[in-house]
Amino acid sequence: MSFINKPKVRHPDLPRNELGLTRRDYEGAMSTLCAGCGHDSVTSAIIEAIWGLSMRPEQLVKLSGIGCSSKTTAYFASGSHGFNGVHGRMPSVATGANAANKDLYYIGVSGDGDSLSIGFGQFAHAIRRNVNMLYLCENNGVYGLTKGQFSASADIGTKSKKGEENLQAPVDPCLAALSLGGTFIARSFSGDKEQLVPLIQAGLMHKGFAMIDIISPCVTFNDHVGSTKSYTFAREHYHEAVHADYIPPRAEITASYGEGEALPVQMHDGSQIVLRKLDKDYDPTHRGKAFEYLRTKLRQGEHVTGLIFVSSSGPDMHDMSNTVDLPLNQVPYEKLHPGQEGLAKIIKRYA
Amino acid sequence: MAQPAKAPDRLNDRVNDFVIKLANVNGTGSASANTLLMKSIFRMGIPVMGKNYFPSNIQGLPTWYEIRVTRDGYVARSGRVDLMVAMNAETYHKDVREVSPGGYLIYDSTWPRATVLTRDDITILGVPLARICNENFVGVRNRILMKNIMYAGVLAALLEIDVEVIRGLLTESYAKKPALVDANMKAVQLGYDYAQAHLPCPLPLRVERMDKTKGFIMIDGNTAAALGCVYAGATVGPWYPITPSTSLMDAFKSFCQKLRVDPETGKNNFAVIQAEDELSAIGMVLGANWNGARAFTATSGPGISLMNEFIGLAYYAEVPAVIFDIQRVGPSTGMPTRTQQCDLMLCAYASHGDTKHVMLFPSNPEECFYMSVQAFDLAERLQTPVFVMSDLDIGMNDWMCRDLTWDDSYQPDRGKVLTREEIEALPKFHRYLDKDDDGIPYRTLPGVTAKGAYFTRGSGHNQYGAYTEDAAEYQVVLDRLLRKFKRARTLLPPPVIEATGTSNIGLVAIGSSRGAVNEARDILAKRGIAIDYMRIKAFPFTKEVEAFMAKHEKIFVVEQNRDAQLRSLLTLETDVPKSKLHSILHYDGLPMTSKGIVEAIVAELGDAQRAAVAAR
Numbered sequence: 001m002s003f004i005n006k007p008k009v010r011h012p013d014l015p016r017n018e019l020g021l022t023r024r025d026y027e028g029a030m031s032t033l034c035a036g037c038g039h040d041s042v043t044s045a046i047i048e049a050i051w052g053l054s055m056r057p058e059q060l061v062k063l064s065g066i067g068c069s070s071k072t073t074a075y076f077a078s079g080s081h082g083f084n085g086v087h088g089r090m091p092s093v094a095t096g097a098n099a100a101n102k103d104l105y106y107i108g109v110s111g112d113g114d115s116l117s118i119g120f121g122q123f124a125h126a127i128r129r130n131v132n133m134l135y136l137c138e139n140n141g142v143y144g145l146t147k148g149q150f151s152a153s154a155d156i157g158t159k160s161k162k163g164e165e166n167l168q169a170p171v172d173p174c175l176a177a178l179s180l181g182g183t184f185i186a187r188s189f190s191g192d193k194e195q196l197v198p199l200i201q202a203g204l205m206h207k208g209f210a211m212i213d214i215i216s217p218c219v220t221f222n223d224h225v226g227s228t229k230s231y232t233f234a235r236e237h238y239h240e241a242v243h244a245d246y247i248p249p250r251a252e253i254t255a256s257y258g259e260g261e262a263l264p265v266q267m268h269d270g271s272q273i274v275l276r277k278l279d280k281d282y283d284p285t286h287r288g289k290a291f292e293y294l295r296t297k298l299r300q301g302e303h304v305t306g307l308i309f310v311s312s313s314g315p316d317m318h319d320m321s322n323t324v325d326l327p328l329n330q331v332p333y334e335k336l337h338p339g340q341e342g343l344a345k346i347i348k349r350y351a
Numbered sequence: 352m353a354q355p356a357k358a359p360d361r362l363n364d365r366v367n368d369f370v371i372k373l374a375n376v377n378g379t380g381s382a383s384a385n386t387l388l389m390k391s392i393f394r395m396g397i398p399v400m401g402k403n404y405f406p407s408n409i410q411g412l413p414t415w416y417e418i419r420v421t422r423d424g425y426v427a428r429s430g431r432v433d434l435m436v437a438m439n440a441e442t443y444h445k446d447v448r449e450v451s452p453g454g455y456l457i458y459d460s461t462w463p464r465a466t467v468l469t470r471d472d473i474t475i476l477g478v479p480l481a482r483i484c485n486e487n488f489v490g491v492r493n494r495i496l497m498k499n500i501m502y503a504g505v506l507a508a509l510l511e512i513d514v515e516v517i518r519g520l521l522t523e524s525y526a527k528k529p530a531l532v533d534a535n536m537k538a539v540q541l542g543y544d545y546a547q548a549h550l551p552c553p554l555p556l557r558v559e560r561m562d563k564t565k566g567f568i569m570i571d572g573n574t575a576a577a578l579g580c581v582y583a584g585a586t587v588g589p590w591y592p593i594t595p596s597t598s599l600m601d602a603f604k605s606f607c608q609k610l611r612v613d614p615e616t617g618k619n620n621f622a623v624i625q626a627e628d629e630l631s632a633i634g635m636v637l638g639a640n641w642n643g644a645r646a647f648t649a650t651s652g653p654g655i656s657l658m659n660e661f662i663g664l665a666y667y668a669e670v671p672a673v674i675f676d677i678q679r680v681g682p683s684t685g686m687p688t689r690t691q692q693c694d695l696m697l698c699a700y701a702s703h704g705d706t707k708h709v710m711l712f713p714s715n716p717e718e719c720f721y722m723s724v725q726a727f728d729l730a731e732r733l734q735t736p737v738f739v740m741s742d743l744d745i746g747m748n749d750w751m752c753r754d755l756t757w758d759d760s761y762q763p764d765r766g767k768v769l770t771r772e773e774i775e776a777l778p779k780f781h782r783y784l785d786k787d788d789d790g791i792p793y794r795t796l797p798g799v800t801a802k803g804a805y806f807t808r809g810s811g812h813n814q815y816g817a818y819t820e821d822a823a824e825y826q827v828v829l830d831r832l833l834r835k836f837k838r839a840r841t842l843l844p845p846p847v848i849e850a851t852g853t854s855n856i857g858l859v860a861i862g863s864s865r866g867a868v869n870e871a872r873d874i875l876a877k878r879g880i881a882i883d884y885m886r887i888k889a890f891p892f893t894k895e896v897e898a899f900m901a902k903h904e905k906i907f908v909v910e911q912n913r914d915a916q917l918r919s920l921l922t923l924e925t926d927v928p929k930s931k932l933h934s935i936l937h938y939d940g941l942p943m944t945s946k947g948i949v950e951a952i953v954a955e956l957g958d959a960q961r962a963a964v965a966a967r
Binding site for chain 2: 056057058059061063073074078079080081082083084085086089091092093094095096097098099100101103104121122124125129317318321322323324325328329331333335336337338339340342343346347349350351
């Protein structure tokens, strides 16, 4: 599979976005993941999302670390620059790239091993800095490339393919992000494109760090009975609390919402997210309540999905650094130093 | 008070040529007093060297400052101590022993001094510093601070340092707090007056105005390097604090806050990001450089150890990066506030797999400034990490350097970055293709055009930028990387060679060994031993380095580490026979003196040469 080139045939009637591009224009190289891998569904949701946003491919920057999930940045948006770094350190590369050019959209694809074990520190600090990026954690509870070891997100009591039981407490990326001050925290399931696509769109447009934990089952090593990250388990135990609809700037809200159900959240670029609360007691704008709700549901064996928490105000890394509006990589050199005249003044202090 | 010892005759000729050492307790404000003294002598036109030997501690441990007044302009330690100011009771027993015969020691005579702590071959002078301070100043902290400023006044009287020069410096330092000028001057005057009344002023060691510091400044290497980064146009500075590199990023930030704030919007044309660790700092440097900004980090040995994986990625994926390694004593945590040149091997081959990296070796703050700019040009031209190998001695001590100047016609060399038009004109863009046959491929920046997009990866890739596990395809890229490294030699600064034209003995050194080597050559020349000198400025070694070594029969390699790392690099990366290279190693953590070099060379040259020298 992996060495076959993708067919380039285009059907003339494929739907086109505002730029006149089809979904095909947002595809990447052929996936080399196992057939049925949840990650491939996430890849197709990303393609659907960026096509729907009519984003020019060169406006997007793709970043990843190491692992099955990190391979997927090659499988979408071949017209976008990609950076596949080292294991667990994608957030720092994304932070540096974002520092250099604030005008582009950054999407980081990581996994539970990459984000919650080797890269837990970088994950945490990128949240603290509120780096303006979308961060996807393709979470399958298992190390795929090294053949089936538990990851840090494996639930207590979940069983490996070989029958071993995990006894260590899991790291929940959503609870972690909530406690670290994350400004956009969501959970979804690779099999639920209807929920995932608008979350990806909203996350890309969110100013600040948008984290989506995506349960993405590993068909080869973690899709058996006894696993809490299998397709079957996810379908039965993942509970959507809040559905998010992404409404682009100037577009009208066409969906109909029940009485008291819709909660519109204004984004910095004029777009909106309309949150549809499926659980009337839930408040996705209250950090403490969101934390408590997630914990309560987890104790009941339910994994809450949807846009768990959002706060559209709050400074991102550039605001905190008070950087100029022009991307730093475009500031003319002349503006960066005061020349010989300035130097002569500076060195007087040292004479 | 002990009877003054009979001064040896040569002391009569110690005008502008002697060493003061000040033994203090850290956290007492002694650094300001010591810098004030050193700078005053400099302002009187006399060349001077200042070295700070400080502990890895904030308050309470011993610290020393050494000032060499050097009319001949030798900027290395001499190994002598002619005048000791012993302000630390805890180290007094050690400090009194260190004074060279015929020298002087000043101590605080407020308290009785144990009679055993004396010597009859030096002159011991007591000043009741604490008592005078207690009588004249209020507040414990203030009294401690003023005690230090007061000994500056004592020395001004003993050494004939111009008090008006001291006042001038204090006025500049406290421009915003004039009250402090008066308080400090009061302390200076108290010390001065006491010395004039009670001590044999002036001493035979004293200063006399000269005109040898015009066109020079006193600056530390980290400040100069930071200024270089400003002038290079660096905009992103991710870092993690580590001694002795911290002051580099502090200085960069402080320069930027003065020079880089947009006057209209009040916003910053820079981003200094304090990372969570060095791994993250270098990751950010890579991300920013990859995305078209000039980004750098400053660190020391332990930081480089942590950065290794990313450095390998930058090498293989060909991402520019500038890394300042302000070397300190290893291994492990080592001695964080002491100096060495011990990261040469670490940086030359940093990271797993076949990797080689470009290094620059500044020898003083002046070169830190110019080499910073050069490092960015090289990193972008070669699309690879470039290390600036400074050290604690260069980075944190003030050195006398020529005025820094700037060529306003300079434009940064951004290397082979394709513009939108250039990309659109191509049939197809291939990231790692050696189109110009110089080992350096073309790169594109994100955000420009979809046609220029490529996937940057540390996994196996072919010359078109695609993933590969194909044996031949992998090797094509790896072999080109080696050609690129060899190509680097033609772009790097050549060594500085000082040849006599007749000697077949050579000496090779890098970085901060420069001052000690210069002085050692002069001493040896006076004894009839002529030695040619090559100061290497960069790695990989240029052809001039090979030529120098081929030309000389016996070559001394002077360096500041135990394992002869420079010698190892020379034998690994050039054709020089190992037997030609004789190591002179200095690795106690203190800056080098010429003495060790002279002794090692004289010993090695053998009886015949020694006899010849003796006969002269």
